[in-house]
Each structure stands twice: as C-alpha cells, then as structure tokens.
Amino acid sequence: MPAYRHIDPAVLFQATGHDLEMFRALSQTYLDTAPAMFARVEQAVRGGAAPAIVQSCHTLRGTAALLGAGTLVARLAALEQLVRHQGVAASDWLDETAALVGEVEREVRRSMLDYTGAQA
Numbered sequence: 001m002p003a004y005r006h007i008d009p010a011v012l013f014q015a016t017g018h019d020l021e022m023f024r025a026l027s028q029t030y031l032d033t034a035p036a037m038f039a040r041v042e043q044a045v046r047g048g049a050a051p052a053i054v055q056s057c058h059t060l061r062g063t064a065a066l067l068g069a070g071t072l073v074a075r076l077a078a079l080e081q082l083v084r085h086q087g088v089a090a091s092d093w094l095d096e097t098a099a100l101v102g103e104v105e106r107e108v109r110r111s112m113l114d115y116t117g118a119q120a
Helices: 009-015 020-047 050-066 070-086 093-114
Strands: none
Touching (some): 009 020, 009 050, 020 093, 070 093
C-alpha cells in the first residue's frame, strides 16, 4: 500500500478508539462536509472579510486535524494568523490550498478502502 502524504489515518483511527466502522463513518462525514467548508473559506478570502476568513479556516482546520492532515492544518492556521495580524491573504493561497484539499480528500477516500489499523 502506498504511503499517505497528506493525512495520517492513524490519528483518526486512534481518535475512534480503534473502531474501523467509526473511522470510515467519520471519514465519510469529512468527505460530505469538506467541500462546503472549503467553499466558505474561498468565499471569505475572495470577499476579503477577515472575521469570516478566520472563522471558516478555523472550522475546516479542526476537521482536518482529526484526519492527521498536518500540512493542511498548518496552512489554514497560517492564514488565520496572517488575517488576524495583517487582514490579508496571499493571492496564490486559494489555488494552492484547493489543490491540497483535493489531495487530502483523495487520501481520505483511499484510507476508507484500504486502512485496517494494522499500520498504526
């Protein structure tokens, strides 16, 4: 099985008390909700609404943390801090983050099929 680069399934597996059924259910919940969460981030960034950027990043960051998506979590946290202190987002931030969100989603889908916990 190829290594995971964007998530660490063991983080969610441990959070579920090593319950594979719950692991898969929470993974599906992420897949069902993440696109709308990122759409809110995107809308807030495009609109330049600092409070909305911070709120939407924080929400998605919390969900991504449960998956062990460290790079995505760090990226969202960095934007939160940038906006809190400077009130702006880098122009290329959305495209790069959208690509990362897509990679996380692909790995979550794969983990639902092939993660057994034996890797933990």
